[in-house]
Amino acid sequence: MQRMIALVLIAMLLIPFAGCLGENDSDNASGTITVEAVWTEIPIETKSQYYSDGADTPWELSSEPFTEQIQDAGGIVVGLALVLDYPNEDETPNLGFCTGLESDAPDTIFGTITKNDWTLTASEVNPGSHAVNLTWHNQSLLDAKNISGMSENGIRNQIDLGNEALGTYDFSVRVDADAYEGTGCTHTDNGEEVSTAVSLLVLDLELIGGGETNALSVGDGAVSIVLFLPWFIGMFLLVGYLVSKKERYHLGIILEDDSDVDSEGASSGEEGRTLVESYRARVLTLCALYVAQGIPWGFITVTFVTYLAVEGVAAGQLAFLLTLGTLPWSVKFLWGPIIDRYQFPEMGKRRPWILIAQSGMIVVLSSMLLIPDMSSNVTLVGIMFLVYNIFTALQDVSTDALAVDVLEPHEFEKVNSYMFTSKAVGGIIGGAGLGTIIGFVGIKGAIVMQIPILVVIMLVPLFMTERPGEKLYPWSESSKQKTSDTIEKQKNFKEIFDNIKIAFSFRSAQLGILLSLIISLSYFLIPILPLLFVRELGWTEEQFNATKGGVILIVTMLGYMAGGQLGKQYGGKAIIIYSAFSTALITAFWGMNESLWSNGFFMMTVWSLQTFVWAMVSINIYSLMMRITWTEVGGTQFTGYMAMMNLSAIIGYQLTAPLAARFDYSTLFYIAALLETVVILGAMFIDPEETRREMVKRLSD
Template structure:
């Protein structure tokens, strides 16, 4: 009784279990939060690009929209540094940031509904989606940091699998909902529907404390936990210097370059597939949104077991190099066969094969990124490792329109093959996945 009063919780008052002490609550909250990250991604990568393509937007315009909308995902190092340095400690190290980012996502969607830009307002749509994705990146980094803090080692493999699958499922659900409502009711209704989805799920997450005795809300009773006080940094330089020292190693820099190259087809799918499907193959934007949703769900299913199976059979190094090689081969086949496509099946089959290969390659690269992180600064360092491929994906998406309009879709497929081939060579030189060649200081 004395302990409850000291922690700021009124005696005799029932409370839900804290995330740090209850496995079911941990998994439920993290799965819901990753599902919500799929809302801005599904809207920005699938539903809106298809809607714009159906309205007559050029490949250059669609590529520029996707590239700018995705840009916040390359700022995750900044987010991680800020969160490692600052926190509202009575609510835990990460939970205050999570609730703030969720509230800002709701606000961004409400603003989108009020302004209700049309398909011709591409610059305004880009700005609104940029803001929405910026909120989502703060959520992403905060949830990752919370998982590092409170998820036991024995649960991390499982929780990472559920994170990836939940985000993919969120992308799929958002793609279907937005794809249908954009055509039938317009962007205002679409934004309000997504606002309700985010708000409802956020309320569920808000009822769980990070650790026992902390505040549920900023104005409620509670105090900072011992773990929060011990782990929260009070200065910038130890965090920043540690990240810089660990990253500026030649083998690590080569690995980051290779992971950026591994996103070549994902950038193609983001920015080129919408116009290829809608304007060349005659699909409706709703059909493309449904296809994108199915593709994400399928990739999530494969991602849950294929990387694990490949690593067990071939080892991580051969698995990564083999997936790079498979992506090169598939892209070359697509480039050569594109002029002779009859119907939709070649596009569907090749898109599915390359998307799934790219996703499993990214997951395998993440395994290596986690392995080479310095545990003392893992949150900020891992945020940087994830920011580099996101920046690469954004840049390639933003510039894909120039290539398509200047040289055609076949040349874009060849570009994917060339970039993936470069990634293969660099990953081989950096000995990515070789556990006998870990960077200095990593155990």
């Protein structure tokens, strides 16, 4: 059985590597793209008006009444044309010796067009005419005709600005009148009659060649919900059967133990300053480190992915980036034996590894600022994020091991909830926070802002020690004495791997691997959601970032808290099964109501509900994994489960490109709902008590 699991894990580990390489080759093979465009001018106003000398006369027009004409002409508004006509020069002679043969002085007529941050002014003198043509597209792409080295979406994104090019336009005309002045004769000129004609400049764009899938929309293959109904009905019947056999399938077992600790015992150890002595120091350090883990997660999955989607990066490339960013988390369990084996006890068992990891994070993040154009160097950015997340995963493993080392038994549940909440706070900073201000500071500005945050967080473990007598720095003096007991506690690799082998010899522990591998398969929707919200539904990048990185993360935290309380009251496995099925129903309902997607309230409500209920699934699966973990190798075994969950996310991301290329949005939601119900199959046979029960037997023999 163990050999089979090992082979399965090796095969699963090879899947993301193969997917990454394949996706990379595909994205770079865009070839030459031929750009063909048909121009159309849509008249939206013609008028004639007298403009007084020296006065700016503004007015505004809207594209809304011409929506149908714009769509018929190709749908891409790239500019405005303002034509000013002033064929006369009218001056009135004043009293004096004027003969009527004097030459009139020409007036200067100014025309201005403004749209958002774009503005253009042009002027000429009368009599005559001139045009003001304001455009905001990259004309050089149209002039070049044949373009190499750019994707279709990159080209389209520099020509089609979508909703930003629509709406209200501002115009103004000003006449600076001049009049004849001669000896004994002067003229008066108070203004000029000017005719204006305004037109919208619209393109019908066609991109030919390149061999790249257009990322502006997903596929058009539709599968009716009717074909999915047998599966959902079957899962409904299965849930009903499990409820009727609650004791057999361990649905009533409470996954979190309540420790009977009196207040005096709980508050003991507050006199010292080290982590083992001070509860406050433990909470501060662990929570700060989890904030540091949440920031890059929120930045990558929310801010950076949305930025690239807006810049025209294909869905497959977004999945490639997420894959590389998640990969180190999927194999982070490999760090467990290493940090257990190689230690520097004078500075603490875990603290040196944490400081190494944080230093690496800061260096790599700073190096990313040297990349000139991130949207056109997705592969290089992905590699940088891979290295960055190697250090982040190292910090995660070291922090979990530190928590196991320094937390008191009665503190695990409470402090663990603080840690996960802190990670969500970090996600809000990296997602909603940086995502909201990216429009002002740019993508590199968002990266720069992360660096001082990480430096400040690094100060926490830098000035904390794990145990009394340890050094703050390698050159500091230490009062800690090396004893034979200390040396005996150092484990070699053989002892570590023997314990791991025992831990995974139990059936429930092996099923825990399976459950961890399937929990995040529905994550293929993550790279698709920004395409749906931003490109299809017209949300701005800032709106989407603020929602996913702010509101949705807050909802996730609320789901964690609610799920934990319900799990303690009704049984964690029961909440996993009920919530997984409920989430699937919500996701399917989301896909069935495409006609309501343009309603922002509906989208926010259904997205929040889906997130809230799935968070209840996740937090109880975490508790279930803790329950089936042997405390002797708790750090390594639990880290292994978490790594498999991240590997599950990678597999989900790898499903994005093939599924998105074939199916429409509704069908993708149905598929995600089906995958969410698979969690029920993974959890139903796990016995939460097996590990403890079997270990008691082994130790008593």
